[in-house]
Amino acid sequence: MIENEFNRRDFLKVLGWGGAAVAVSGCGFTSVQDGVENVVSYVEANEYMIPGIGVYFNSTCAQCDAACGITGKVREGRVLKLEGNAASSINRGRLCGLGQAGVQAHYNPDRVTEPRTGKGEKLDWEKALGQVKEKLTGVSGDEIAFLTGNLSGHLKVLLGNYMDALGSKNHFVYDAVAPAVMRASNKKAYGNEMPALRLDKAKVIVSFGADFLGSWVSPVNFSQQYAQFRKGVNNGGRGVLVQIEPKMTLTGANADRWIPANPGTEGVLALGLINALGAAGVSIPSDIAASVSAYGVERVSKDTGVSAEQIQKLAAVLKERSPSLVIAGGGAEGYAHGSQNAAAVALLNQVLGNVGKTVEAPSVVPFPQLAPTAGGTAGLKAFNDGLAAGKFKVVFTLGANPVYSAPAFMKLADNLKKAAFKVALADAIDETAAQADLVLPLDSAMESWGTVVAEYQAGDAHIGIQQPLMERLYDNTRSAGDILLSLVKQQKADDYKAFEDYYAYLRGAVVQAKGSLGGAGMDDDEFWSTVLSSGMVKTGNASSSLRTSASAVTLPAAAVADAAFPLRLLPYVQPSMRDGRHANLPWLQESPDPLTTIVWDSWVEMHPKTAAKLGIVEGDIVEVTSKSGSIKAQAYIFPGIHPDAVSVPFGNGHTELGRYAKGVGANVFQMLDPVFDQETGELAINETHVKVSKTGKRVIVVKEEGAAGGSQAGKKIAGRLASNNVDLSKEV
Amino acid sequence: MSVSNLLQNWSAVRHTHPVGDAPHAEYKWAMAIDLDACTGCNACSVACYAENNLPAVGKDKFEHGQQMHWMRIERYWDEDGRDMPDQGAQFLPMMCQHCEAAPCETVCPVGATNHTADGLNSQVYNRCVGSRYCSANCPFKVRYFNWYSYPDQEISWPSPMEQQLNPDVTVRTKGVMEKCTFCVQRLTVAKHNARNEGRLVQDGEVQTACQQACPTSAISFGNLVDPASKVAKQWKAQQVELAVDKQAKDEGDDSHEVGEHHSTTKLRGYRIFEELRAYPSVMYLERVRESAV
């Protein structure tokens, strides 16, 4: 920087240590020369914009459906970092890694920046939207389909209006890893799809495969409740967590007792516990007691592989420590009898008297039209059936990537070809957008307006406001709301002519309802700026209630194993990758999986015994074959899995989606067997049976875990205290 | 001094706590991490990437141990020879422990890593020449070396990702060592604001990025000099003192050994490798495991 300075770096260069001198040689980050960098001032400065000092704006996280409130730090017009919004009752100022990586979705180098045709020709918006209009001309409503991920708020309203205008009823909602079976069974058992769970009030939590700390429903909210549950804030002592699942999830790794029951026997264990509780003197309605009488400890132990002693112990703790909370999650639901499993678990909750104590009536936003769509894989199946029958001529996709995540047996990619015109609203060229005839580029969540209603509302019900945290990075991207508004204007120009853009629509809609949103005394501008500064609108709660009466559950007989496919495939929903839509975020690829510590790849988890039997060691490339397909991936020997099962994470194995995702790992979706939950029609993701064989290749598994492989080598590094009935609430 | 003399009188020549005669006047930044609350979710680590301009290095470099995560989650299994880890895994967030007698500092040939008056272990990038002695001497292995010029690596910040970089934190260049700073850029701002108002930084006024993100609030951070700060109260309640190498409560206890610790005091606080006399500024609280189930 200074010519006559004693230059230590030149001094080092002379000695051949020049590497350190890169700092001054203008790689763009450390330029120190006079008159080289520009310094640009504002034309007109806002009083609150001070160079060098961050300004914070509230918005809503769009990385998953939990809809946590976020606060974006903005410096000199760029969003730098996301924090949790402390005022949000969902995440109370906290934010998970997936949420943190929202900025990388925004700044992703592989975003699609211009409308383009299937051949990759760039279009302007007028032409692009004109194409849509042209292709819709003369096409009847029945021949138009719109596949989306979960939607809520005014985007859902606008899409509904668009479909109405087109005379189409074919809006399919698809979420590849949704708790769809749980919703249905909750509805049956409690009269409500998504009751509020009070983990913090429970003395014992028994979770049947619900990874509530990792990927299930609203992980940040549950994590906070979990901390209180452990600390004994509202439950009079440190809560005890028991996790029943054949593949250890993040929640299982945090349990006081992780019980790898035989896959699919969760319902049997739940009924067995009811039986054992009855035997221990817990009062149980006679019809239910009769219905579980066949589930004696011996038989349950034999079916589930859980020792009789363990079952008795668990029943004793459940009896002694009340209230408890029993949850059924993905691990218990992904079976042909998933609904019955979930119903058996709900019944256990009812028998324990937890309904009304730790399972509460939820907070509900009193605007049903804005409520989130509760999608699952049934939506995908219906969409695919329509495609296969050649019913759809024009197909839209938004927030869903079925070409990647539909199982191969559906032949969705082929079926999609039967639709003459496919429009993908996408922020990157994913597998589905790559097959589209028209790609409409979306703004990132840091650039768009929106309203979001969380399916799981905690505390005060509210609508999350999504607002731009910075100017668009690319001139030619548009928000989903703006695109839909333009499309609906093509059909019904007059109805929407008052709204120049989606912002105007959204503001109009929110301000119009200010009377019922706590803004009765305010003028429109004042109310709107209050809404924007808080990043949410508290709506008050609509009344909701839970049913407490219980009814008996019957379980089907266990299926007989197929000798050709001796192992069960338990796909893993990784907290950061979920259904694979985030595979293009390098922070998440490089963030080790908490259990295996593997990065930048897929893996096949096997129990050491199973691996020994097959002669497989860590790093062997193995082929996992089901009736419906196969994948190849590195083996990882992992103690936290049932010996009769293998596990492969969802999320990787992309053939598109940009530089960070493409070619990384294997796609386990495509090899799933066509088995569905018999009540809901949801894809049963744990019902795939496989065989595993060595390919002869071996690689070094790239992972965080060191050579010691999880051993503390005799040192006290991660300390552990064995203690019963401790109370940590007196601790500072 | 002969080597035999040195070895015989090791405890006398070893460092005692270095600031015993000049205690921290205004600030001593310290941390407490509750392992019973920590779920190992990695939110802290990703938050650290975002806050501190850490590069993603990609699979090849990760394989060579060149990952740059200042904050990592270590995962351990119980070592009791069972088939199934039926009490789960043990997670441990590990980052620079900001030792009071930091082993890294004494071996730096150019004085690039120093102790600050606030009790931080500082790393000055423009002074570092990349000898990597500090990393070799760190018992916690929390120092990360820039083997490459990451701004020039296609994977780390391809345009427009560089726009996310935090201007308050240097983007390190090839050949320098780096590590957790306790988010010193945030501390600087907090101290600056406090000084403008003629006071000291109050508890809760400043959070590290990992602490702020943590979904279970497992991490607390603050000023150990301030007896009203949460972290000072935690250290006091757990009877963990900064300037000793064996806590009074641990007398007669072999809890430096691995495995279950059946405490009589029910105090969970400990520091890792305390016996090495590095005097770390991070106290961990043991994870609790209930055996009734």
Add this chain to the structure above:
Amino acid sequence: MRHFLRLSILLIGLFSGSSSFAADTLPPVNTADDLGPQVDQPIEFPHNRHAKDMGINCMYCHTYARRAPVAGIPPLQKCMGCHNGIESVKDKPRIKELFKHWDEKKPIAWKKVHDLPDYVRFNHERHVKRFIVQQDKPVQEVCGYCHGDVKEGTVARRQKPLSMGWCVSCHEKAHPTDKTAQATAQGPNDCWQCHK
């Protein structure tokens, strides 16, 4: 020369623990004015006209200096606040250029003159508080410590070395803690105070 250098780095390695060694061998600090290169700016801004002839306070335009780490280039709006009302110079080429930018709402791409390396943190506010507020020194004098006698120049040009040794030479001096006090204090000497 090469041999000498090799020896000296060895010595630095051996004696890094000993501070007296380092103190004895510090190169003399250059405190002389050190004029930077002439930098062409999009508009040739006359500092002398504003700061000397008109007597405008530095912080009238560089308004962020007292409340932010960076002093900031004033927004165009600020320029217009005065120049809209000054008819006498409206037809001068530089002012025309200014109006052109304003009408197009296009910011001016100034060249940075006082550039510090990326690893340095300098806080204007702290120095303004220390010397202007606490010691009640004249603004132009205080700004001049680092920026030189701006009122005598036209387009800004670096006047001082802005090197670490030069910073430290001032930090090592005993500065009165306020206008009247006898007590003095030095500037901070901690690496992380200025390095990031």
